[in-house]
Amino acid sequence: MLLRRTAAAALAAFSALAIAASPAPATRPAALYGTADPTYDGVWRQSYALLALHAADTPPAEGAVAWLAGQQCADGGFASYRADPTVPCDAGAEDTNATGIAVQALAAHGEDFAAKRGADWLAKVQNPDGGWSYNPGGTTDADSTGVAVGALKAAGTDVKSVTTDGMSPYDALRSLQIPCGHQDGGAFSYQRPGGAGAPAANAKATADAVRAAEGAGFVVEAPAQDMPPRPACEGSAADAGAAWLVRQLGAGGGYFSSGPQAPDFGTTADAVVALAAGGHLDAARDTYNWLAGRAEGWSQDNPAALAQLALAAYATDNPTRDPITRLSALLPPPRQRAESSGGDSAWWLAGAGLVAVLCLGVLLAGRKTRI
Template identity: 45%
Template sequence: MNVRRSAAALAAAGVLAAASPALAASPSPSPSTVLPSGLYGGTDPTYDGVWRQSLALLAQHTVSVTPAAKAVDWLTGQQCANGAFAAFRAEPARACDAKVMVDSNSTAAAVQALSALGGHEDTTGKAVTWLKSVQNEDGGWGYAPGGASDANSTGVVIGALAAAGERPAEVTKGGRSPYDALLKLALPCTGEGAGAFAYQPDKKGALTANADATAAAVVGALGAGFDAKPGKSGKSGNGSGTGCAEPDPLTPEQAAANGAGYLAKAVAADGHLTSALAGAPEQPDYGNTADAVVALAAQGGADRAAKPLAWLEQNAAAWAKQSGPAAYAQLVFAAHATGTDPRDFGGTDLVRALNATGPAPQPTKPTKTAEKDDGGSGAGVWWMVGTGLAAGAGIGFLLSSRRKQQL
């Protein structure tokens, strides 16, 4: 689950033979056409428009910010009549046809965001119905309808089902649930990559550990979404804290514990994950590290994610500024999962920065708590209003100066 899904979209189109949604892409160029005013981010949305919009709106909701109405309308307007979402539709007024590449990731991300915002039951209901219609016989989902199930797609769909009020374990195809699909991608507790998850089996059916897929699978196995909350400290399927175990049968909870153990070891040395792009030199992978923080905290409590969280706080500001709204959202989710203040994330106000990448959110409504905090003088209320106005005033400058985005 990373910032952009361009590699996966190209793979679905047959341009790339085998690409994971975890793969990074170079920052996309500025679009040659005028972007919709409700869209977050200022670069080409062809492969990530719905994805980045969904993450931005969900992150805003997570920090009690009410998104601009036109931002929400843009997202709902991207839905096809059959309930599915594509990565981006430049002409949403035109009916979707066979050339429109709908996908499970964009659809599930939109469901998570719109379910959290509330009031969009018709939109999310149709989207969930579509997701169920393209569920694979093994219980999981691939990026594109009919594609082989992968851990990333299955994980994000589980989060969507849960957000929409479904019981993922009861959403079955051929008698198999999404959890069955994830467990098939779990590596054993011995050998290289012990306890991790694979993205997909290779052509010979072998499983190779993939950190991004593991983070997605851990969150999915816990029945959570992007905005996962901190789990119980020391939680493990076998009560052993961080050990890898293989009970018979293996449960989703234990598989999540095993996967979290793998991630904890992966970030133990440097505090971050590294890029796995073939042929490229190793470099810190900010997005996947943020996802790992969410997975670690959701499975074993905030303390378990302390080291990669600290690394992100010290190093991720420049990456997020370049990468845009989905990157800021990932950091907001990392802060949320660990109980960290997103308005002071290593000195960066993630909320203000996220808000500045798109239409100004709706004004913050005064609360009784705020009025009491300032002794009824209203100073707290005016501080919140002033903060919102300041953020709005900075949008034009930040949009004009910001460059985009790595996957």
């Protein structure tokens, strides 16, 4: 009886040790950058991170690209996040923004087939005016159209050839631009206003439209030399939009704001890349310098924000590695995870050895008692 009670106690001790040594259940997919709930931005932030790492010539963590590719739906589109990729996609959950940025990231990392399928999906959901809305079938907006243009370009598609009723993506963008001679001429509106309403200038829409009008995606290489912006409303639609960005940045202290005393770091970073896409290196650098000195709090542990900072640095030929270092730390490389697993195994082995010693002692003690 004493033997059984002692053995039971030893097994109970081992069970407690095993439970303590077991790793805590994962709160997010292991290959996904960032710890925040991915429901609404999983594909977006993963794609942004992979684009920034590619631009910085830094390998992503193991499984990161495969995780993104595994989020693709059977028809080629992407939803914001699929908790269970084995469950077929709800077509209504797919959107052009997640698909557009995922196509760019997958193409950058050599996943050409997946990128082509995503680009084909975008072509199928193009609006009659040549542009795209966030969800297929909605009203065309400059942001979604800009993401789609970058995706088509990354997948090797001739953007001008992707048309509906003879309308191309560039036609859609031009229809969103405020004409010269009007207040905010050269800027782009987010969407065309309904009825008799006048289009309203939108900084993010303008940055996205300028980048797309230059045929660029989220990754823009720094121009070899500076090309000063042209005077307002001279040159192309992209030139006019860039001139408006420079004027607004100058008037606003070098950055865009989302309210009184509230800098809009994301739109400011978008403007840096857009200006670089147009060859306006000096203007892009001025804005980047403002951004780099003040955006640490905004980008803290935020994969997409860190990626935006890294891509703004890349677009201005700034050698800083800080955003990439911080981004990489959000998903440890395989070696570090393996070491952690090895530590857990060591605890298991130590616990098993302890139980073996205890059981052996109990058996010997039992024999002595019976003798």
